[in-house]
Amino acid sequence: MTGIEIAVGYLFAWGVRKARRVGDRADAEVDRALDAGMDRLHDLVSRKLDEDPALHRLAEEAGAGQEAPSERTRQRVQLAIEDAAEQDRDFAEALNSAVEQLQKLGPAGTASAGDGGVAVGGNVSIHSESGSAAAWTMGDVNLGNPPQPGPRQA
Secondary structure: OOHHHHHHHHHHHHHHHHHHOOOOOOOOHHHHHHHHHHHHHHHHHHHHHOOOHHHHHHHHHHHOOOOOOOHHHHHHHHHHHHHHHHHOHHHHHHHHHHHHHHHHHOOOOOOOOOOOOOOOOOOOOOOOOOOOOOOOOOOOOOOOOOOOOOOOOO
């Protein structure tokens, strides 16, 4: 995953966090540091992309309560940032610095994965008891003794 893909995730997380906090106070000191870093990244990208419709769409999707941006919006924002970074070396360096600082602070608050993937933004514990089966996803499962193979199953 490139720094630009990570930046898009943080930008979306910034929008989600801001939408959830309307009227609320900051949760804790770590949140304040993370918020400051995400604000810095958002300001950097917003100044560079200015009125880019993809960035506005990203903010709309975050404000609408989506868990992640639509694939199309994510791609459009990523391409806009990539284009800006290719044309402006100072922007590219500032973007990489902002992303690195955020990664040191912790997860963006959201996780995303491509089609068929699973992304986790925290701890996961999956277990089974009493002869059952447990998994994040699994196909057909038969518990108990399987039938003995017959002439056609051998």
